[in-house]
Amino acid sequence: MRSHFTDQQRADPVIAEASRIFTTCVHCGFCTATCPSYQILGDELDSPRGRIYLIKSMLERGEAADKTVVTHIDRCLSCLACMTTCPTEVNYKHLVDHARVHIEKTYRRPVLDRWFRAALAKILPYPKRFRALVRLGQFSRIFSFMMPRKLRGMLALVPSGGLPKPFRPENPGRNTQAAKVRVAVLQGCAQSVVGPEINRATWRLLTEIGCDPVAPPDAGCCGALTHHLGREGESQQQIRELIKAWETAEAVGGTFDYIVVSTSGCGSTIKDWGRLMENDPDFAARAQNFAARCRDLSEIVAALGLPPHLQNRTHPVGRRVVAWHPPCTLQHGQKIKNMPMDLLRQAGYDPIEIGESHLCCGSAGVYNMLQPEIAGQLRDRKIGHIKHAAPDLVASANIGCMMQIKSGTDIPVFHLAELLVGDVSSEISR
Numbered sequence: 001m002r003s004h005f006t007d008q009q010r011a012d013p014v015i016a017e018a019s020r021i022f023t024t025c026v027h028c029g030f031c032t033a034t035c036p037s038y039q040i041l042g043d044e045l046d047s048p049r050g051r052i053y054l055i056k057s058m059l060e061r062g063e064a065a066d067k068t069v070v071t072h073i074d075r076c077l078s079c080l081a082c083m084t085t086c087p088t089e090v091n092y093k094h095l096v097d098h099a100r101v102h103i104e105k106t107y108r109r110p111v112l113d114r115w116f117r118a119a120l121a122k123i124l125p126y127p128k129r130f131r132a133l134v135r136l137g138q139f140s141r142i143f144s145f146m147m148p149r150k151l152r153g154m155l156a157l158v159p160s161g162g163l164p165k166p167f168r169p170e171n172p173g174r175n176t177q178a179a180k181v182r183v184a185v186l187q188g189c190a191q192s193v194v195g196p197e198i199n200r201a202t203w204r205l206l207t208e209i210g211c212d213p214v215a216p217p218d219a220g221c222c223g224a225l226t227h228h229l230g231r232e233g234e235s236q237q238q239i240r241e242l243i244k245a246w247e248t249a250e251a252v253g254g255t256f257d258y259i260v261v262s263t264s265g266c267g268s269t270i271k272d273w274g275r276l277m278e279n280d281p282d283f284a285a286r287a288q289n290f291a292a293r294c295r296d297l298s299e300i301v302a303a304l305g306l307p308p309h310l311q312n313r314t315h316p317v318g319r320r321v322v323a324w325h326p327p328c329t330l331q332h333g334q335k336i337k338n339m340p341m342d343l344l345r346q347a348g349y350d351p352i353e354i355g356e357s358h359l360c361c362g363s364a365g366v367y368n369m370l371q372p373e374i375a376g377q378l379r380d381r382k383i384g385h386i387k388h389a390a391p392d393l394v395a396s397a398n399i400g401c402m403m404q405i406k407s408g409t410d411i412p413v414f415h416l417a418e419l420l421v422g423d424v425s426s427e428i429s430r
């Protein structure tokens with residue numbers, strides 16, 4: 001695909017990179033076959049190829065984003081299935097990131113949209129505020145019939161019942177083995193509120209495999225959520241704060257061998273920190289340093305190995321058939337495909353792949369709140385495949401996907417860490 005930027009435009013490193021990426025697209029359209037928004041909507045402008053055209057045209061004109069571009073970019077899930085499919089390795093991720101930042105800077109959304117997006121950015125990355133919001137959501141459910149469809153969709157995702165107690169680990173955790181691997185563990189903003197049991201299982205699993213986990217109390221958000229909203233400045237500030245928190249912890253207790261993340265959405269973003277901070281002279285190298293040490297939990301477990309007592313366990317009701325739902329941020333964002341299923345097999349489960357496992361479940365960060373109708377259709381399609389596979393359990397590696405799937409089925413949904421460490425209490429013995 002030829003681009004037509006002026007030399008002056010190319011002097012901007014963002015445009016220079018985008019221009020280079022455009023030339024790698026050969027218009028073949030293979031990506032449309034695996035794009036969830038195209039599968040649902042059937043509009044070329046809701047496909048990767050169509051969006052690439054829109055982004056190119058917007059950046060070439062050098063003008064403010066218009067409603068058409070915003071509509072079709074907003075419908076993109078950033079699931080990156082297109083990048084897995086593309087034969088010429090077009091870096092769609094970087095293009096859509098540039099587009100989102102450009103939209104945020106140049107397009108004035110309707111006032112309710114602006115407030116809603118601002119509220120998401122100001123609440124979700126902060127566990128105390130998020131906890132209060134979930135409680136408010138639970139209370140508001142009785143009035144949901146009076147609410148607009150978008151809010152009703154959001155309330156459907158709010159977990160029912162009381163929120164679980166926060167996980168407060170012994171920090172640092174101490175394993176009993178001679179070889180120590182010191183790791184920083186990201187607790188995850190949403191996960192620490194609605195899924196602290198995942199953090200508990202992750203902590204246990206890490207100590208069982210020979211790690212000393214550390215979760216610095218002032219470690220906050222990795223910047224993923226605001227990044228996906230195109231709020232570049234806020235995202236970069238959150239990254240700086242997290243880098244400082246980890247550096248402080250390293251100064252006190254020693255260097256981390258790895259940064260371990262059990263929410264694949266956050267892991268995918270941290271692994272890209274080097275690029276996200278490349279224009280910050282104070283933080284570029286520091287961000288890259290942490291990005292290079294970032295590992296998904298499955299990578300660490302596979303590298304250090306499941307200890308014998310966690311292998312080939314007989315579960316209370318025989319071997320359990322587990323439908324593995326690979327989060328997009330794991331399979332497409334981090335290119336981790338078979339490792340989690342191999343680990344489940346080692347632990348004594350029967351993991352199975354479900355139909356269309358490459359397709360997003362519709363969660364996609366805050367996509368299910370911003371585009372509830374498309375997200376709902378994707379969720380129902382995913383649930384249909386899960387039901388067809390008839391598993392005993394569903395496993396995944398991202399709290400957003402887990403909540404999305406839980407909202408559509410009674411089949412128990414667990415995080416990989418919980419199943420590997422056997423920390424699934426009553427549900428697995430039902």
Ligand code: SF4
Nearest residue numbers: 025026028029031086
């Ligand atoms: S598969 Fe790749 S090269 Fe082909 S149209 Fe899509 S982005 Fe372009």
Ligand code: SF4
Nearest residue numbers: 035076077079080082
């Ligand atoms: S990121 Fe996902 S939704 Fe967006 S264009 Fe690529 S495949 Fe389609």
